[in-house]
Amino acid sequence: MTDQTKATRRDQVLFAFHRECATPTLNQIINWTQRYPEFADDIRAHAGIMCDWAADEEAEEEVVDELMMNRARSRALNAIYNAQTAEQDKTQVGPETTFDQLLSSAELDTRQLARAIDVGRDVLSDLFRGRMSPPIGPRLVKALLDQLKATRAQFDHALAYAQSHPSMGYAKASQQPTIIQCSYEESIRRSSMSPERKSYWLEED
């Protein structure tokens, strides 16, 4: 048994002991130490503490002063904040962090997504293949988050991934393949979309 497994098992046994024997009797201590000889010392120590508590049970409960209660409430708020941060980190390093994975989760392909939000497929291709440099137009980001059912953190992570793994241009006999970067505005303007749609994607709400 590893140390971790043993500690977990010890916790389980002692938790059950606390639940079943609020004030341990002689027979209960004998019974539990025989059932779990590997944790007998812990069981005895906890039994001693629990018997002390039982003897004090009738003592008047002490009021916890406001300063200590404020500190307790402050720890509660910190716990919420810490859990939010942990959740965010998990999302950012989670499996759904590339555009291909986000598309797959939403059961869409680029063509369907382009049609759904009425944007040129060439624009999405620039974005997904890492050719479009941030910042990305807010209207497009919002439309994509809605369709992909993704969080802003997931989008940002997918964008960062695309930027760090861009698709190359076509190889030519005269030169090495190169990464052709463009801004959001350049990508929209050179797209095959209608002028109205181009204006729509370039405007902000």
Next chain:
Amino acid sequence: MDKLEEGPDPDDITAWRQVIKNQSLGKIQGRQLVAVVQQIGAYGDPRVINPLMNEIAERMMRILRKHIGKNHRNEGWDMIEKVHHQLIEAVLKPASADGIGMRTAFVARIKLRAADAIRREQLHSERYVYSEDEKQRPNGQKALATDDEERAHVESVLKRISDPRKVLAFRLHMEGVPRNSTKVESIASALGVSAKTAETWVKETEEEIRTILGAKS
């Protein structure tokens, strides 16, 4: 204390909003409060999650203060705050052992961790004794008026005994009847020591109590 209620279903956020509005969180089982916090998650509506976490934090604090006595360093506050921090963080970790434990049996889980903290102190440091109190204790106490007073005094004596095994031996010795040789063997078996040691521990503790309570007899 009145028996605590189950409260609404953890999924029923509207009902929980109503409970908060009515200021009735105090009537609901701790494990149910933990379950609903874990269901909602840290990103849930702050008007719901914050009052729930506050109620849990305050309740946890009262339980810890009740069970970790002032006979520890800094009147037990260091231990209380450490355990409180560990447990309140675990409330929002539904898969953690304490997170699961608190939504299964709230009070028992907190008591387990309080006992762990006391046990750790017993193992790793000498029991903190108020030396001034020791000096103030005269050989003969003034006469104790009632059985309750005597019992309270025995408790205060037991608190001063540094070996928790001796205290437990004495308590088990006092538990029910008969108090004969079979009982000594049972105590020995419970404590994992020889009958002779068990008997010595009980006798030593009795002696100590008798000396201190001497004035009464």
